[in-house]
Amino acid sequence: MTDEQAKSRIDKLVEDLNSYSYQYYVLDNPSISDYDYDMMNNELKELEEKYPEYLRADSPTQRVGGEAANGFEKVTHTVQMASLQDVFDLGQVESFYNRIKGEFSDAEFVVEPKIDGLSVSLEYVNGVFTRGSTRGDGFVGEDVTQNLKTIFSIPLAMKTPLPYLEVRGEAYMPRAVFEALSKEQIENDEQPFKNPRNAAAGSLRQKDSKITAKRKLDIFCFNIQQCEGREFSSHYETLEFLKEQGFKTIPEYFKTDKIDEINNKIKELGEKRFSLSYDIDGVVIKTDSLAQREQLGATAKTPKWAVAYKFPPEEKSTKLLEIEINIGRTGVITPVAIFEPITLAGTTVSRATLHNQDLIDERNINIGDIITVRKAGDIIPEVVGVFKKQSEGTYKLPGVCPACGAKTIRSEGESALRCPNVDCPAQIYRSIVHFASKPTMNIDGLGPAIVEILISNGLIHSVADLYLLTKEDLLGLDNFKDKSASNLINAIENSKTNSLDRLITGLGIRNIGTSTAKLLCERFKTLDGIIAASAQEIAEIDGIGEIMAQSVIDTLKEPHTRELLDRFKEYGLNTVYESQVQDDRFSGKTFVLTGTLPTLKRKEAEAIIEKFGGKSSSSVSKNTDYLLAGEQAGSKLTKAQALGVTIIDEETFLKMTE
Numbered sequence: 001m002t003d004e005q006a007k008s009r010i011d012k013l014v015e016d017l018n019s020y021s022y023q024y025y026v027l028d029n030p031s032i033s034d035y036d037y038d039m040m041n042n043e044l045k046e047l048e049e050k051y052p053e054y055l056r057a058d059s060p061t062q063r064v065g066g067e068a069a070n071g072f073e074k075v076t077h078t079v080q081m082a083s084l085q086d087v088f089d090l091g092q093v094e095s096f097y098n099r100i101k102g103e104f105s106d107a108e109f110v111v112e113p114k115i116d117g118l119s120v121s122l123e124y125v126n127g128v129f130t131r132g133s134t135r136g137d138g139f140v141g142e143d144v145t146q147n148l149k150t151i152f153s154i155p156l157a158m159k160t161p162l163p164y165l166e167v168r169g170e171a172y173m174p175r176a177v178f179e180a181l182s183k184e185q186i187e188n189d190e191q192p193f194k195n196p197r198n199a200a201a202g203s204l205r206q207k208d209s210k211i212t213a214k215r216k217l218d219i220f221c222f223n224i225q226q227c228e229g230r231e232f233s234s235h236y237e238t239l240e241f242l243k244e245q246g247f248k249t250i251p252e253y254f255k256t257d258k259i260d261e262i263n264n265k266i267k268e269l270g271e272k273r274f275s276l277s278y279d280i281d282g283v284v285i286k287t288d289s290l291a292q293r294e295q296l297g298a299t300a301k302t303p304k305w306a307v308a309y310k311f312p313p314e315e316k317s318t319k320l321l322e323i324e325i326n327i328g329r330t331g332v333i334t335p336v337a338i339f340e341p342i343t344l345a346g347t348t349v350s351r352a353t354l355h356n357q358d359l360i361d362e363r364n365i366n367i368g369d370i371i372t373v374r375k376a377g378d379i380i381p382e383v384v385g386v387f388k389k390q391s392e393g394t395y396k397l398p399g400v401c402p403a404c405g406a407k408t409i410r411s412e413g414e415s416a417l418r419c420p421n422v423d424c425p426a427q428i429y430r431s432i433v434h435f436a437s438k439p440t441m442n443i444d445g446l447g448p449a450i451v452e453i454l455i456s457n458g459l460i461h462s463v464a465d466l467y468l469l470t471k472e473d474l475l476g477l478d479n480f481k482d483k484s485a486s487n488l489i490n491a492i493e494n495s496k497t498n499s500l501d502r503l504i505t506g507l508g509i510r511n512i513g514t515s516t517a518k519l520l521c522e523r524f525k526t527l528d529g530i531i532a533a534s535a536q537e538i539a540e541i542d543g544i545g546e547i548m549a550q551s552v553i554d555t556l557k558e559p560h561t562r563e564l565l566d567r568f569k570e571y572g573l574n575t576v577y578e579s580q581v582q583d584d585r586f587s588g589k590t591f592v593l594t595g596t597l598p599t600l601k602r603k604e605a606e607a608i609i610e611k612f613g614g615k616s617s618s619s620v621s622k623n624t625d626y627l628l629a630g631e632q633a634g635s636k637l638t639k640a641q642a643l644g645v646t647i648i649d650e651e652t653f654l655k656m657t658e
Contacts, residue, residue, distance in 0.1 A: 003051070006047055006050070006051045006054060007051070007054045009047060010044065010047050010048065010051065010054045010055075010056065010059075011054075011056070013040055013043060013044040013047070014044065014056050014059050014060065016040065017037065017040055017041060017044065017060045018060060018618070020032045020037055021060060024037075030194060030195075030198060032380075033313075033375075033380050034281060034310075035310070035312070035313050038086060038088070038310060041060060041061070042088075044059065044060070044061060045061050048061060056619065061301075072142035072143050072144060072205070073142070073143040074136075074140050074141070074142065074143070074596060075121075075131070075133035075136075075140065075141050075142065075143050076139065076140050076596070076631070077121065077133070077135075077136075077138070077139055077140070077141060077225075078226070079166065079225045079226050080138050080139060081119060081121060081135040081136075081138045081141070081168060081225070082138055082298065082301070082302060082303055083138065083301070083302060084284065084302055084303065084306050084307060084308040085302040085303075085306075085307050085308065086282075086307070086308050086309075086310050087307045087308070087309050087310070088309070088310055088312070090263055090266065090309075092307070092309075093259075093262065093263070093266070093285060093307065093309055094259055094263075096285065096307045097109070097259045097262065097285075100287055100292075100296070100305070103292075103295075103296070104287075104289070104292050106257075107257065107287055107288070107289065107292060108234075108236075108255055108256065108257045108287075108288040108289065109255070109256055109257065109262060109285050109286060109287060109288055110235050110236050110239070110253055110254070110255050110285075110286045110288050111253065111254055111255075111256065111261075111262055111265045111266075111283060111284070111285055111286075112222060112250045112252070112253040112283070112284045112286070113250065113251060113252055113269050113280045113282075113283060113284075114280055114281055114282035114283055114284050114308055114309075114310075115170040115172055115220050115222075115250065115278060115279070115280055116172065116196070116197050116278075116279035116280055116281040117170040117171050117172030117173070117196075117197055117200050117219075117220075117278075117279070118134065118135075118170065118171045118172070118197065118200050118201045118204060119134070119135040119168065119169075119170055119171075120132055120133065120134055120135065120141075120144070120148060120168070120169055120170070120171050120204070120219070121133045121134075121135070121141065121166055121167070121168055121225065122148065122154060122166070122167045122168075122169060122221070123164075123165070123166050123167075124158055124162070124164065124165040124166075124167070125163070125164055126161050126162075126163060127157055127158040127159075127160065127161025127162060127165075128156070128157050128158075128161075129149070129154065129155065129156045129157065130145075131143065131145050132144055132145045132147075132148035132149070132154075133145075134204065140596050140631075142205075144204050144205070146209040147203070147204050147205075147206060147209050147212040148171070148204070148219075149209070150209055150212045150213035150217070151171065151217050151218060151219050153218055153219055153247075153248040154169075154219055154247075154248075155245065155246040155247060158245045158246065159244065159245050159246055160230075160245060162227065162228060162229040162230055163228040163229045164226065164227070164228040164229070165224065165226070165227050165228070166224070166225040166226040166227075167221050167223070167224060167225065167242065167247065168221070168222060168223040168224075168225050169219045169220055169221035169222060169223075169247075170219065170220050170222065170250075171200050171204060171217055171218070171219045172196060172197070172200050172217065172218055172219070172220070172278055172279065173196040173197075173199045173200040173203065173215065173216070173217055173218070174196070174216070174218055174277050174278055175196060175276075175277055175278065175279065176277065177196075177215065177216045177217075178193070178195075178196040178199050181193070181199060181215065195279070196278075196279050197279065199215070200215075200217055203215035203217055204217070218248070218278070219248060220248055220249065220250045220251065220278075221242050221247040221248060221249050221250065222239070222249065222250040222253075222284075223235075223238070224238045224241075224242070232290060233289070233290060233291065234288045234289055234290060235286055235287075235288050235289075235290065235293075236253075236255045236288050239253055252265075252269070255288055262285055265283065266283045266309055269283055270283075270311055273311065274314070274345060280311075281310060281311055282308050282309050282310040282311050283308070283309045283311075284306060284307075284308050284309075285306060285307055285308075285309065286305065286306040287305035287306065292305065293305040313345075313374040313375060314344055314345055314374060314375065315372050315373065315374040315384060316342045316343075316344060316372070316373055316374075317370050317371065317372050317373075317387040317388070318339045318340045318341075318342045318370070318371060318373060319339060319340045319368070319369075319370055319371075319390075320337055320338075320339050320365065320366070320367055320368065320369050320370075320371045321338050321339055321340060321367070322338045322367055323335050323336065323337060323338065323354065323367060323395055324336040324338055324351070325397070325398065325402050326426075327401060327402075327403050327419055327424060327426035327427060327430070328427070328430050329427055329430030329431040329433070329434050329508050330418070330427070330508060330510055331401075331418040331419040331420060331421070331422075331424065331427055332416045332417070332418055333397060333398075333401070333408060333416070333417045333418060333419060334353060334354075334355065334356075335353070335354040335355070335356070335357075335360065335395075335397060336351055336352070336353050336354065337351060337352050337353070337354050337365075337371065337373075337383050338350065338351050339351070339352075339371060339373065342373060344373065344374065344375040344381065345375040347375075349373070349375065349381045351381070352373060352380075352381035352382050352383050353382070354383060355415075356415045356416055356417065357396070357397050357410075357415070357417060358415045360394060360395055360397075361394055363383070363384075363385045363386060364385075364386055364389070364394050365383065365385075365386055365394065365395055366391035366392070366393060366394055366395045367391060367395060368390045368391040369386045369387075369388065369389055369390050369391050370386070370387045370388035370389075370390060371383050371384075371385070371386055371387060372384040372385055372386070372387045397417050401419035401421065401424055401426075403419070403424050403425055403426035403427075404419065404421050404423070404424040404425060404426070406419050406420060406421035406424065407420075408420075422558065422560040422561075423560070425455070428455070428461065428462060429451060429452065429455055431462075431463060431508055432446075432451045432455070432460065432462075432463050432466070433447075433448050433451050434506065434508050435463040435466075435506040435507075435508070436451065436466075439505060439514055440502055440503075440505045440506035441495045441498055441502055441503065441506045442495065442498070442502070443466070443488075443491045443492055443495050444487070444491045445484070445487055445488045445491055446466075446488060446491065446492070450479070450488070453477060453479055454469075457477060459473055462564060463506070463564065464564050464567040464568060464571065466492050467492060467496070467567075467568075467571040467573070468571075469488075469489065469492065470489070471485045471486060471489050474488060474489070495573075496571070496572050496573045496574060497574055498573075498574060499521075499574070499577065499578065500521050500526070500527060500574060500575060500576060500577040501514065501517040501518040501520070501521045501577065502514075502517075503527070503568070503573060503574070503575070504517035504520060504521065504527075504530070505517040507555065507561065507564075509551055509552055509555045509556075510551045510555070511547060511548045511551045512548060512551060512552060515543075516543065516544060516548060519541050519542075519543050519544055520538070520541070520544070520552070521577035521579075522577070522579060523538075523541050524577075525576070525577050525579075526575060526576050526577065527565065527568075527569075527575035527576075528575070530552070530556070531556050531562075531565070533552075534553075535549045535550055535552075535553045536549075538552055538553070542615065543615075583612055583613065584612070584613040585612045585613065585656075585657075586609060586612040586613045586614025587612075587613035587614070588613075589613075589614045589615070589625040589626065590614070590615050590616075590617050590623055590624050590625050590626075591609050591614055591615070591616050591617070591624075591625065591626045591627075591628055592616070592617050592618070592619065592620050592624050592626070592627050592628070592636060592640070592645075593605055593606070593616065593627075593628045593630075594627060594628070594629050594630070594633045594634060594636035594637060595629050595630035595631050595633035595634065595637070596630045596631045597628070597630040597650045598630065598650050599650065600650055605628060605650075605653070608653075608657055612657060619636075620636050620639045620640045620643065620645060621643070622643055624640065624643070624645045625645070625646065626645070626646050626647075626648055626653075627640040627645050627646070627647045627648070628648055628649075628650070628653050629647055629648070629649060630649070630650065
């Protein structure tokens with residue numbers, strides 16, 4: 001690998017991992033399995049060790065975890081809620097064991113299942129539960145005391161009223177509760193949680209604790225963070241004490257000094273993990289002696305006295321019955337494997353995406369083959385490869401679109417096959433669903449099922465047709481009553497006044513998301529201004545490159561799109577952008593935010609910067625004008641100091657906005 005290739009790969013991994021972390025930790029909406037995330041993170045660590053000159057300040061390897069979400073009071077952890085070093089094979093476990101034994105020949109270890117939930121802190125003053133908080137980034141979490149009080153296994157008072165005790169535990173949703181909740185959400189046409197851990201996180205962030213109570217969360221406690229009024233010499237002793245005090249402690253923990261017993265426990269838990277009533281994703285091995293832990297110490301990110309062995313994804317073989325072809329809103333053709341049902345990670349699966357022709361060719365997959373499937377991270381089924389070849393050759397995607405018959409194309413440099421027909425019924429369906437979604441035009445009540453009904457009844461053929469619908473049209477369908485019909489018509493009518501950037505996002509231009517649409521609108525002010533802009537003018541916008549600029553030009557010059565936009569104007573949709581900029585005092589200035597600010601949430605500070613014409617960036621560079629720093633500023637502060645960037649605190653920042 002050349003230096004240039006290494007830098008490019010490191011940049012790509014950092015950007016992708018940061019995006020996945022935001023979706024997982026802040027939005028509670030993971031889009032990648034834990035296993036795949038771990039593999040990418042390990043690859044990044046190895047590359048950074050080989051090429052330290054390309055280490056980025058915003059690399060996920062330089063921080064403990066994700067940011068605390070907005071909406072709850074912040075809690076600063078006086079003792080860091082650290083994460084553990086992950087290992088992925090028994091050889092790494094043995095290396096850890098030998099390292100500890102090399103320093104302390106009498107070392108013993110406590111082995112525990114690694115519960116897959118949400119890590120929380122429980123604080124007791126004079127024996128009474130006074131505050132509960134999430135882990136957050138390990139340093140700052142969120143106060144969720146009232147919601148934690150709904151968990152019946154958390155004692156509200158200890159048996160021994162110590163002056164102060166902080167306990168760490170893992171809040172989780174039992175599998176049976178998760179299955180019942182998912183069924184209820186589906187019946188109510190709600191988006192179900194993706195897994196029990198995601199459900200637990202979402203439940204603890206409910207503003208109404210009554211909702212949390214209905215979710216029937218549980219907890220396992222596994223560590224004493226701080227204690228006044230009682231001394232302990234070992235971790236095992238602390239667990240026994242917690243059990244005596246009425247805490248629900250981590251199950252099946254045991255103490256040993258033998259590597260064979262550690263390995264046997266890992267194997268035992270791995271074999272029965274899917275028969276448990278709760279999710280586990282690994283096994284934790286900890287040095288038992290607290291004195292030895294103190295001497296072993298920690299790195300900047302993880303303690304040296306413990307490791308977490310992560311289970312590999314479960315894999316099974318099954319017969320590939322057929323390959324289904326799906327067409328997305330931009331015409332991308334996605335093959336989906338349909339196979340004989342198998343049970344993976346406790347659920348039955350019968351389909352998995354094959355992504356594109358390149359993947360099919362690489363793995364030599366065809367209908368009739370016995371394929372190997374795994375559910376990476378217990379979330380997303382994927383085809384690993386062919387276990388036994390029972391067909392001739394490799395499956396080839398169709399040369400014509402199965403929905404409309406148009407000849408499919410593959411652009412240079414792309415792996416995706418596309419249907420180029422903008423009137424393709426499959427694309428129309430997807431484009432309308434996208435147009436009506438929350439990030440775009442936010443038409444409440446117009447979900448995928450309703451869109452399909454409207455199309456199948458011939459009421460709409462494009463997004464513009466939505467604005468011709470009448471209440472009478474809807475009342476002619478079995479799915480609508482008077483109130484629901486009125487609500488949908490009103491929601492469609494109200495969407496006409498949406499900000500122009502939402503309309504641009506709703507067009508589904510390739511590579512153009514909500515933030516880029518806003519940049520376009522800020523620069524050109526009107527829909528006509530965007531249409532009249534050249535690719536060069538668009539590419540000159542900070543944050544938009546040549547590829548995105550060409551996507552805008554290519555889409556807006558299509559006759560289909562121009563007709564659509566003309567109809568939008570005719571039907572009275574807003575085509576003028578009303579900037580949120582109050583004045584331009586920060587025009588041309590780039591701010592980077594780091595750490596926890598005393599009063600402002602991150603999004604609030606970013607909104608103020610935008611209001612005065614400035615721009616927020618996620619990483620410090622020579623182009624950064626100001627670093628707005630709060631507590632626990634970290635590596636961004638160090639880099640800003642090295643580059644001579646002006647560093648300000650919240651008080652200075654607010655004075656700049658007066």
